[in-house]
Amino acid sequence: xxxHAFNNPSIDSYTDWxxxxxxxxxVVAYIQYPTDVRPEGGEDFEPTIIDGTSDWPHHVPRMLSxxxxxxxxxxxxxxxxxxxxxxxxxxxLTIMPEHLWIGGHSLGGAYSLQALGMAQAYSWGNETxxxxxxxAAARPVQEQWLPEYTNLPENSIVHLVVSxxxxxxxxxxxxxxxxxxxxxxxNQSLLLYIPSDRYxxxxxxxxxxxxxxxxxxxxxxxxxxxxxxxxxxxxVAHSRGDLNTADFAYANLVNxxxxxxxxxxxxxxxxxxxxxxxxxxESKRFADCF
Numbered sequence: 001x002x003x004h005a006f007n008n009p010s011i012d013s014y015t016d017w018x019x020x021x022x023x024x025x026x027v028v029a030y031i032q033y034p035t036d037v038r039p040e041g042g043e044d045f046e047p048t049i050i051d052g053t054s055d056w057p058h059h060v061p062r063m064l065s066x067x068x069x070x071x072x073x074x075x076x077x078x079x080x081x082x083x084x085x086x087x088x089x090x091x092x093l094t095i096m097p098e099h100l101w102i103g104g105h106s107l108g109g110a111y112s113l114q115a116l117g118m119a120q121a122y123s124w125g126n127e128t129x130x131x132x133x134x135x136a137a138a139r140p141v142q143e144q145w146l147p148e149y150t151n152l153p154e155n156s157i158v159h160l161v162v163s164x165x166x167x168x169x170x171x172x173x174x175x176x177x178x179x180x181x182x183x184x185x186x187n188q189s190l191l192l193y194i195p196s197d198r199y200x201x202x203x204x205x206x207x208x209x210x211x212x213x214x215x216x217x218x219x220x221x222x223x224x225x226x227x228x229x230x231x232x233x234x235x236v237a238h239s240r241g242d243l244n245t246a247d248f249a250y251a252n253l254v255n256x257x258x259x260x261x262x263x264x265x266x267x268x269x270x271x272x273x274x275x276x277x278x279x280x281x282e283s284k285r286f287a288d289c290f
Contacts, residue, residue, distance in 0.1 A: 001029045001070075001102045001103075001115065001119070002018065002030050002031065003066075003103070003108030004031075004032065006035050006106060006108075007035075011030050012213065014030065014213065016213050017225075017228065018030060020232065025239075026101060026235070026236060027095050031066060031069050031070075031115075034061060039058060041057065042057050042058055049138050051176040054140070055140075056140070062111065063114060066114070070119060077095050097119075097123075097125070098124065099127055099238055100128065100130070101129075103132030103134070104133060105134045105212065106134070106137050106169060109134055109135065109137065110133070110136045110173065111140075113133065113136070113139050113147055114139060116147060117146075117148055127153055127238065128234075129156040130156075130231045130234065130235055131181070133159070133161065134161045135166050135210075135211075136160065136173050136177060137169045137173055138169075139173075139177065149181070149183065152183060154185075157188045157234065158178075158181045158188065159190055159227065160192070163206035163210060164194065164195045172286070172288070175281070175286045175289045178277075188254055190277065192275070192276055193274065193276075194210070194219075194224075195274070200265040204218065205219070206223070210223065210224050219262075222271070223262060226252075227252075230249045234249035260275065262274065
């Protein structure tokens, strides 16, 4: 289940991301929520942003639409017989929502955290779960949508990703959102910091837009799409009982050497690696967030 950013509602901005997931055997639901809805009083609203949350009134219609979309998705998955339009796409393939990948970009990353709370009502992701937020915005603070993760499986991996030169949402949202997953093994719940390395050419700049097609460059290939491939491999391998593939993918998702390596420049100098934090609250890098 993939959620778009605030200014990128079109699926055309995320087909590369979707292709990497679906190529591994995933059924991808791309959720478009209404970013253009302006509640009364919203234009002059001064939000309070605390610990990775915000009280924007705009969250309310968007959360209602996401709730409706997930209800509809559940109807599609559980329908018997299955809708002929779904069969036309999937043929004889079975959707197995107990093995779940959920995530998004920017505001969509924040909303994916709320949607994960909603998904637990359907027991989605209760066997295998990957949560992947890329440069997440502040999530809703409204009480009716505060996520309570009561049934996350042992097979859970969380990647909350920030980038050095994000001029849009900053890093503190993801730092605080990491605390939502304290019940998961610390090696499997990571805040990932993608640095910008301007050593060679072309310059590698870790911007807010790495996950979007419009900014698909070498850094995106190494720091984002390679990781998405491993996430998808891990989930799908568990759904098939293929533990050899699952173990190899797992090493690429939690092993700091395999996960963080971004290759070398043409003269052999190492590209600055991704930095992985199991407890970002204790890192000097994020001291300004607290």
